[in-house]
Amino acid sequence: MTTRNSRIGAILRTSTAFTLAVGVSVFAPGTTSVVAQEAETVKVGFVTFLSGGAAGPFGVPARNAAELMIEAINGGTIPNQYSEPGFAGFMIDPVFVDENSKQKTADFQRLVQRDEVDMVVGYISSGSCKAIAPEAEALEVLTVLFDCGTPQIFEEIVTEPRYTFRTGAHATMDNVAAALYLEHIGKDTNSIAGINQNYAWGQDSWRDFSASVAQLYPDSNVVTEQFPKIYAGQYGAEVSALLTNTPDVIHSSFWGGDMEAFIIQGAGRGIFERSSVVLTTGETAVHRLGPQMPDGTIIGARGPHGELAAESELNTWFREAYFDRFGTLPTYPSYKMAQALLGLKSAAELAGGVDRDALIDALAGLEWEGPSGMVSMALANGHQAIQGTAYGTYRYDADTNSATLVDVVHFNAECVNPPAGVNSIDWINGGFEGANCE
Template sequence: MGIKTRILTTTATLAASAALCLPAAADEVKIGVVTFLSGGAAGPFGVPARNAAELVIEAINDGSLPAPYNSAGLAGDTIAPIYVDENSKQKNADFQKLVEKDGVELVLGYISSSSCKAIAPEAEKLKKLTVLFDCGTPQIFEEIVTEPKYTFRTAATATMDNVAAARYLMDTGATSDRVAGINQNYAWGQDSWRDFSASMAQLASKAEIVTEQYPKVYAGQYGSEISAILTKRPDVVHSSFWGGDMEAFVIQGSARGVFERSKVVLTAGETAMHSLAKQIPDGTIIGARGPHGDLAPDSALNDWFRAAYEAKFGSLPTYPSYKMAQALLGVKSAADKAGASSQDAIIAALAGLEWEGPSGKVSMALAGGHQAIQDTAYGTFKLTEDGKGSLVDIIRYDATCVNPPEGKISIEWINAGFDGASCN
């Protein structure tokens, strides 16, 4: 062997040895992210959720999240998001495209309960891991997909919101003899009112339902419903309106004195408490569908999330943003625990998982480990002297106080007197 040949051989050997010492190149994990990017729900809900996805995915990919999420990627693999507009008349077809043409490893999304009702069976049919990050109807796992394998929801259901709302009224001593409801006429609004009115029947035996109003979703004008409420003179008005509908009701209802004459409970009101701060009357009870936004607990992760979001987008994150971050961190926790980013690995690790988000602990405790529960909180709106929205008289409720135990149907649990609930 000549000198030149030996040099080439030695060089090749050293290069091969060096290659063996290098870490394997990260793979790319495609994730379909579905949220409202157009229409009336985009501004208050869809865009803040998409913004949070962009922020958290970037931080996951470069490993810049606070511990314990400061390792890069999903088990080292880079997330490649594909954003899809939920405001579509062909939601199932959009889902099928993500799965069959785009080749995503998982789909993460959906705000509207009607979207989730359509997508959950499709996810099971196409055998594609799907993480619902927001939609609240309890029907998903109690009626529609009762033995889920591929479908998960990393946020609590509307049952939590409405049991906690009823408890907050009792705990703050609000007069609640006459109760009215104005809720959207589809699964979310119907389930929310069902659980709230049933909870009031358990907690306030003298409470009388004086009117139930069900305008269609995205109606935008509520003159006749407001007139009906004013005529009945309720002590309490309950509304699970969200997005533009909730904002319209605040403006129209406050102009006609609804908020002055009654204690109004907005279970999803947090998204407007800053943007409509000067239009929400003091004394309005505000929920955030969990301990999100101004109701989130103090933590290094929450501090990072609020500061990073405001720096990037020029506004504070609201609960759709928190819930998107919560879902992505759940997926990362599962992948890191499994040591792999494949669908099967994430499914196995996510079932029954617990992790910490910017809103505190999340536990996949229901539906065989596919449905999350968490603590929640309510507060009372108060405009500060400098014209900003704030919450006072905040009360927190343990997850086991306001969510049914495993194996229990929500409304049956409420009607049985919250059997097994653990409240501090």
């Protein structure tokens, strides 16, 4: 990967595994954080996968990034504008909860009512966020969704949010950019196919990608659409369908263990040799799979995160601090957790504390710098973030045992996110009206 210095380069040549980070923030309903003010602490609940198939590639690394950032924020060791300790002086006191639960709403309620957290940071799965966003509004709890990607959260489920925020861009960005990347590198796209998980994230991702391709390549045909269950793990029938139809491009928003299983099973049967494969979340598997990731795979990171992040002092600090603590480099879930916490810290500094309503007002419409660049709460009346993104093509060098992303293309936020007040699919079907890709 592109490196910041020789030390990071050495890390990349030897790294074969990774850890990630995830978060969501919530303030206790109807309060102004009296407990936090008295004790000079702010109690934050973190919800991420700590068990199950999503834990290794996503959830545990998410917790790792949260722990790193909590220690650094409390200690005032983050460079530049983040060097003052705490959330406006309030020290973060974390409570961690496993997202791998069949009682997600009850777990959320317990965090607020029993554990008396002032905030909750968490949720990776779009299914989780669909359940939690209405609950956060009903309980009047400030909730910051750090990762889950379905555009439905603010376009269909909570259309007038007060307490719910999402500090990462939603899936429309990923899939519009994926289609634009194919156009940019001159990839044949006469026929496309999709293999995506059969729930909101996979359905919305395929919808937006196929609609974007239809705008850019009007003569392109969809030859097959595969929607296996999430966490299915075995994709023999779906791989057979993809091989039978031999599309020019295969799109997948698989994440975590499902994505890794598809890569291994599909590569073994030659899918990656017959078609160009776009993995919108593929960056998390780059170091974990190494040579098992086929050359030529098109890789996204749900934003300009990980190996697609631009150089900056904050990014260099984050990568080095993460590796020093966990022995591996951060991937995009780690970046998005850090992004959420720095957004909350920025809002707290602006609000002068952690009063719930003051923090809400400060966070709405806020812009701040994360390790991967600037973030702007530009959609959903200031409750939904937009950010630029990037794609690259995977190459593995067996001689140096190192992975590289080549032909990297960056897209600015206004190019790949819908304008304020316009639903994602309407914007795509309308020909991306108002997009600024200069």
